[in-house]
Amino acid sequence: MGGKRKNASSAAARGVSPSPSATSTTTSATVTTKVQPKESAPPIATTTNAFATSTQIEPTTTTTTTSTTKTTTGKSSGSSSSGAQGQAWNKVFSNLLTHYQDTTPQRTKLIDAFMAFLVVVGGLQFLYCVLAGNYPFNAFLSGFSATVGQFVLTASLRIQTTEANKSDFPSVSPERAFADYLVCSLILHFFCVNFIN
Amino acid sequence: MSADSLERLASAGKGESTRTLLRVIILLLVAGAAISSRLFSVIRFESIIHEFDPWFNFRATKYLVANGFYKFWDWFDDRTWHPLGRVTGGTLYPGLMVTSGVIYHALRALSIPVDIRNVCVMLAPAFSGLTAYAAYLLTNEMTPSSSAGLLAAIFMGIAPGYISRSVAGSYDNEAIAIFLLVFTFYLWIKALKLGSMLWGALCALFYGYMVASWGGYAFITCLLPLHAFVLICMGRYSTRLYVAYCTWYALGTLASMQIPFVGFLPVKTSEHMPALGIFGFLQLLAFLDYVRSAIPSRQFQTFLWVFAGSIFGIGLIGLVVATSAGFIAPWSGRFYSLWDTGYAKIHIPIIASVSEHQPTAWPAFFFDLNMLIWLLPAGVYLCYQKLADEHVFVIVYALFGSYFAGVMVRLMLTLTPVVCVAAAIALSTILDIYLKAKSPIPEEHLPEESTDGTSKKASKSGLRASNKPYIGIYATFSKVTVVGAMTAYLLLFVAHCTWVTSNAYSSPSVVLASRMPDGSQHIIDDYREAYQWLRQNTKYDAKVMSWWDYGYQIGGMADRPTLVDNNTWNNTHIATVGKAMASREEVSYPIMRQHEVDYVLVVFGGLLGYSGDDINKFLWMVRIAEGIWPDEVKEREFFTPRGEYRVDAGATETMKNSLMYKMSYYNYNNLFPPGQAQDRVRGVRLPDEGPVLNSIEEAFTSENWIIRIYKVKDLDNLGRDHASAAAFERGQKKKKVIKKKGPRVLRVD
Numbered sequence: 001m002g003g004k005r006k007n008a009s010s011a012a013a014r015g016v017s018p019s020p021s022a023t024s025t026t027t028s029a030t031v032t033t034k035v036q037p038k039e040s041a042p043p044i045a046t047t048t049n050a051f052a053t054s055t056q057i058e059p060t061t062t063t064t065t066t067s068t069t070k071t072t073t074g075k076s077s078g079s080s081s082s083g084a085q086g087q088a089w090n091k092v093f094s095n096l097l098t099h100y101q102d103t104t105p106q107r108t109k110l111i112d113a114f115m116a117f118l119v120v121v122g123g124l125q126f127l128y129c130v131l132a133g134n135y136p137f138n139a140f141l142s143g144f145s146a147t148v149g150q151f152v153l154t155a156s157l158r159i160q161t162t163e164a165n166k167s168d169f170p171s172v173s174p175e176r177a178f179a180d181y182l183v184c185s186l187i188l189h190f191f192c193v194n195f196i197n
Numbered sequence: 198m199s200a201d202s203l204e205r206l207a208s209a210g211k212g213e214s215t216r217t218l219l220r221v222i223i224l225l226l227v228a229g230a231a232i233s234s235r236l237f238s239v240i241r242f243e244s245i246i247h248e249f250d251p252w253f254n255f256r257a258t259k260y261l262v263a264n265g266f267y268k269f270w271d272w273f274d275d276r277t278w279h280p281l282g283r284v285t286g287g288t289l290y291p292g293l294m295v296t297s298g299v300i301y302h303a304l305r306a307l308s309i310p311v312d313i314r315n316v317c318v319m320l321a322p323a324f325s326g327l328t329a330y331a332a333y334l335l336t337n338e339m340t341p342s343s344s345a346g347l348l349a350a351i352f353m354g355i356a357p358g359y360i361s362r363s364v365a366g367s368y369d370n371e372a373i374a375i376f377l378l379v380f381t382f383y384l385w386i387k388a389l390k391l392g393s394m395l396w397g398a399l400c401a402l403f404y405g406y407m408v409a410s411w412g413g414y415a416f417i418t419c420l421l422p423l424h425a426f427v428l429i430c431m432g433r434y435s436t437r438l439y440v441a442y443c444t445w446y447a448l449g450t451l452a453s454m455q456i457p458f459v460g461f462l463p464v465k466t467s468e469h470m471p472a473l474g475i476f477g478f479l480q481l482l483a484f485l486d487y488v489r490s491a492i493p494s495r496q497f498q499t500f501l502w503v504f505a506g507s508i509f510g511i512g513l514i515g516l517v518v519a520t521s522a523g524f525i526a527p528w529s530g531r532f533y534s535l536w537d538t539g540y541a542k543i544h545i546p547i548i549a550s551v552s553e554h555q556p557t558a559w560p561a562f563f564f565d566l567n568m569l570i571w572l573l574p575a576g577v578y579l580c581y582q583k584l585a586d587e588h589v590f591v592i593v594y595a596l597f598g599s600y601f602a603g604v605m606v607r608l609m610l611t612l613t614p615v616v617c618v619a620a621a622i623a624l625s626t627i628l629d630i631y632l633k634a635k636s637p638i639p640e641e642h643l644p645e646e647s648t649d650g651t652s653k654k655a656s657k658s659g660l661r662a663s664n665k666p667y668i669g670i671y672a673t674f675s676k677v678t679v680v681g682a683m684t685a686y687l688l689l690f691v692a693h694c695t696w697v698t699s700n701a702y703s704s705p706s707v708v709l710a711s712r713m714p715d716g717s718q719h720i721i722d723d724y725r726e727a728y729q730w731l732r733q734n735t736k737y738d739a740k741v742m743s744w745w746d747y748g749y750q751i752g753g754m755a756d757r758p759t760l761v762d763n764n765t766w767n768n769t770h771i772a773t774v775g776k777a778m779a780s781r782e783e784v785s786y787p788i789m790r791q792h793e794v795d796y797v798l799v800v801f802g803g804l805l806g807y808s809g810d811d812i813n814k815f816l817w818m819v820r821i822a823e824g825i826w827p828d829e830v831k832e833r834e835f836f837t838p839r840g841e842y843r844v845d846a847g848a849t850e851t852m853k854n855s856l857m858y859k860m861s862y863y864n865y866n867n868l869f870p871p872g873q874a875q876d877r878v879r880g881v882r883l884p885d886e887g888p889v890l891n892s893i894e895e896a897f898t899s900e901n902w903i904i905r906i907y908k909v910k911d912l913d914n915l916g917r918d919h920a921s922a923a924a925f926e927r928g929q930k931k932k933k934v935i936k937k938k939g940p941r942v943l944r945v946d
Contacts, residue, residue: 155439157394168392188447
């Protein structure tokens, strides 16, 4: 799920709001596909950098792409993919992006936009909780779990409606999935409202 | 009925509708058997609430029915835990009371006038019928053979391990919780199999109901993540698992937080952390799963290692930091005692003092489960052979459940469902093999339902003589032997269950039964006699001090405020009562005055040979008191130098002077001819001179001396202390010397 999340947020970073309206998402998608080979490389590389630094490389956290590449290769020279791993990373992400943009149907992208929105809202709530304290803990908890729960349910809906997963769910048609989704969301929000005080 | 329908079944070629009808009839009969086998106590005694805990539940239900739901929710009870009171509405599991309240109002709405007491008494048997049905559903998910489900239903219906907590009148949380447990598991399996959000949501709803009903919900909270984790480790992550688990967790956790008693626990305590961890882990897995489908495998590997490693490291550091910083409470004591059975005995005597928290004795397994216990490994083995997702669940549950059942007696209850399911699978497999096994010759058609030899002989005669006789499982002999043996075992099982239920689990501990020499039944009703006395002869707000075992009963039956009760939320308060019981009168009296105690109630079984009395529990009082006041109460001083716990002439001075000892044996020797006083529980002869009580006086002693109630004397009118006042009454004026010892101090600790 994080992949879509990242993509959508990068789209947001490019100035297109991830509002759940079909047209805007379409435009953003087309724009990104066109510009992608040239423009999308640097921000993705920085995300890679963030990943790599958070895990293995403590000493030098430089911002430029090239140095990251060097350190990574220096560290993991023993592994089989000893080539330029940074480029491999670039490739991984560009592959991911193209795959996503090629194969994802429009409706699913809509769902993804909604999920990205939920992530943002949840992140904001969490940030508020960390910064401003969690005094009405009920309120924070119900708000946060509403977003998390809704995110999970939406992810489930997305999984169930994806064509590729059809074999996993012989008894769940997309309509059924949507009905289930509605019922579950109703239950979720009933509990949240009840819990919020 | 059976012969007729079997005939029709055989002739109609196993029509689906006939089978369904049969199944329904069988399930109804099973439910009937489950209910009726729990009615022994009602038939033998009467329709009353048993034991200790149910009295509180009963009292709470009455309050709910009388005052409505909202008042119940905000109920502050000032008649227990005097002088602290108890926020009852926020410290109980309301599921049971609400359930019976709903049933009561529903029946009233149908203009069936029932008494709330009868609803409470019959709730557990009624739900046991539903449990049998839930076991049937759960087993049907495991195996295609529907006979396994029916067997599981009947096992569940009459297994003593479950009956022990669900006889009529045992109005305890477990009465409905086991049904909810089994049904939640069924829904979980269903959700997992179908990958359906709706089933997951249903599972969460029933999980919420379970949380509302019983503290044992943590069992589900740990078992489902464990199952998910095992599946992931086996490389069986699937999108179905994601959907089922995440739906359950997201909704179920929210549902569980609606209960005031649970509140924030699901995000704060370690017991609930595995569920949260697996929830997060599944999100990662789903993401990785998506990425894997998107990019080539070589790239994916590099991606995976970095990503998984970083997330794992961050998560671990986060957990450690959160735990050490105190955001997440460490495991609570009750859970520690599950890992280390000696833990509670050393650190939390109050938990260890409850008999149902003791480790299980080996014979108990056989006693409670009979032949099912040796069918369990066979069933688990069969699950290994198939090993689909749901079979993994049975295996995990069986391992987990048998460990906990071994640690704590009362967790036998959570083991019973899986034992029934596994045993039913094993047994039905055996029966299916031996009843249905067809000969290798294709022309051979054995009628499926017939087991007797005649039909087989008939079919055999049609074969050519050159054929070898059938050997192994095809031979009639082996079929008859195995099926006969199994039938015998099943009959034995039913006999055993009935016997255990009737003899061990059906006696309400409120009313005792004994046999007269001529074989007729004699009812010993001392408890109710004493509580009735309290109700009629004392002020409405007269505080009664007793050991916590009797708190709920006094609250329920006598309707008098108590100091401590079975909701052992305040260890210090209990220790105070323990100290009052274990100390000399001069120490106890100020304690009792401080707590405004009017009456003291002790249970004494010496006359009757009733072994569950307070002298036998006395050491726990001492231990619990010692935990708080190690300087003033010492367990060692209650033992003789040779390490014996004695109550006769050889008892230690501390023992003889303790309030509990005095109250138990006060005036007891007057019952007997001189020198003949005997304690029939401990089998010892008592000293000729009984203990002397100064600061309290005997108020009531029940017919068989089981309950003795003492009234705490008021302060002396002349300002003397009670010892000298009593001595004066007796005419021994020489003690007057020690009277003048300065001003009388009331509030000393």
